[in-house]
Amino acid sequence: MRVGLEAFLILSAVLFSLGLFGAVSKKGAVQVLMSLEVMAVAVNINLVAFSRFLTPLTMDGQFFTIFAMVISAAEIGLGLALVLAIYRRSRQSEVTGLNELKG
Amino acid sequence: MPSTVDGIAFAVLAVALVGGALGMLTTKNIMHAGFWLLEVSVAAAGVYFLLDANYLALVQLLVYAGAVSVLIIFSVMITLRRREDAVRPRDLSWQAGLLALAFAGMMIAAIAAYAWPVAGMPAGAPDLVAFGTRLFAPHGWALPFEIASVVLTAALVGAVWWSRKEDE
Numbered sequence: 001m002r003v004g005l006e007a008f009l010i011l012s013a014v015l016f017s018l019g020l021f022g023a024v025s026k027k028g029a030v031q032v033l034m035s036l037e038v039m040a041v042a043v044n045i046n047l048v049a050f051s052r053f054l055t056p057l058t059m060d061g062q063f064f065t066i067f068a069m070v071i072s073a074a075e076i077g078l079g080l081a082l083v084l085a086i087y088r089r090s091r092q093s094e095v096t097g098l099n100e101l102k103g
Numbered sequence: 104m105p106s107t108v109d110g111i112a113f114a115v116l117a118v119a120l121v122g123g124a125l126g127m128l129t130t131k132n133i134m135h136a137g138f139w140l141l142e143v144s145v146a147a148a149g150v151y152f153l154l155d156a157n158y159l160a161l162v163q164l165l166v167y168a169g170a171v172s173v174l175i176i177f178s179v180m181i182t183l184r185r186r187e188d189a190v191r192p193r194d195l196s197w198q199a200g201l202l203a204l205a206f207a208g209m210m211i212a213a214i215a216a217y218a219w220p221v222a223g224m225p226a227g228a229p230d231l232v233a234f235g236t237r238l239f240a241p242h243g244w245a246l247p248f249e250i251a252s253v254v255l256t257a258a259l260v261g262a263v264w265w266s267r268k269e270d271e
Contacts, residue, residue, distance in 0.1 A: 066162070073255070
């Protein structure tokens with residue numbers, strides 16, 4: 001069996017959809033962040049696959065992936081700090097409980 | 104690498120990735136979800152090895168499987184008062200499922216319909232030395248790299264600021 005670019009793209013599309021499903025439907029803030037991580041992994045696989053198949057010599061997608069990893073590491077760090085701050089204020093970390101700004 | 108090995112390795116990693124994500128979504132225990140995320144990260148590193156992105160595979164293992172998973176598992180443990188709090192309802196809504204299914208169907212249809220200009224994997228990927236040379240080339244990726252380190256520092260300071268005690 002030969003694995004082409006399409007196989008990697010479809011794998012990453014399926015993984016992204018699973019992450020999207022979790023990010024939209026989960027109610028715990030930490031679980032939403034976990035789903036976001038799955039989506040980030042799917043996007044990175046997409047970038048690396050494009051880089052390997054379309055620009056194998058310049059490796060542009062791999063550099064994009066490095067910066068995407070930096071951003072998502074920053075995002076998860078800030079997100080978890082925010083979850084801890086919310087937990088310290090209101091003793092819970094449910095997304096549905098965060099309705100103080102509701103008019 | 105012979106193409107048959109490629110296919111088997113890809114199938115194993117694909118099952119590990121999708122199965123890990125499904126396990127993360129369907130488990131009732133948040134701790135188990137954290138460990139499933141760890142498994143997904145390790146499988147993603149395997150996919151990077153398959154795509155000859157050795158440096159990225161190592162970064163994936165160090166940053167995601169190492170740091171991010173530990174961070175998530177620690178914050179789960181901090182925000183749980185009792186052991187029973189780890190078990191919670193699945194929270195899977197059919198509207199979200201519909202959205203995800205529509206997105207997946209659209210993406211897969213678009214990927215299958217497009218005529219990709221490459222048939223197989225091009226032979227010979229540049230090695231780690233070429234990767235580093237391009238990353239730190241003065242007119243290449245050196246400036247974005249430095250900006251990324253500023254972003255990381257800002258995120259670090261912000262995370263410390265947010266998670267400090269309120270009454271200080």
